[in-house]
Amino acid sequence: MIGGEILALLLLAAAVIAVVAPLLRDDAAEAERVSSAVSEVRDLQSRREMLLASLRDLEDDFATGKVDQADYSELRASMSSEAVEIMKQLDALDEAARKATPVGVPKPKRRRRR
Numbered sequence: 001m002i003g004g005e006i007l008a009l010l011l012l013a014a015a016v017i018a019v020v021a022p023l024l025r026d027d028a029a030e031a032e033r034v035s036s037a038v039s040e041v042r043d044l045q046s047r048r049e050m051l052l053a054s055l056r057d058l059e060d061d062f063a064t065g066k067v068d069q070a071d072y073s074e075l076r077a078s079m080s081s082e083a084v085e086i087m088k089q090l091d092a093l094d095e096a097a098r099k100a101t102p103v104g105v106p107k108p109k110r111r112r113r114r
Helices: 002-024 028-063 069-099
Strands: none
Touching: 028 069
């Protein structure tokens, strides 16, 4: 009985160490920042793709007469402006990523032209 309890405690301790160890690394904050940035980019890209698909669907619905002119104009303007804002955010994130120099990653060497 005591042997089983000791084994359970050892397994629990191993699990806690496995979960906490990455948080104690020196580069954990940087890894979290990078992960967050990648997640934000993927979210924006997903939203952009959904908006573009919705715009295509709206065009089809308008062409087939399912949506009248007033609704079409309003929805198209709204979706288009949202898509533009998302694209601006993606551009800003891309520009920030280009300006940031990752720590420990050497810059690529330039090739000489012959």
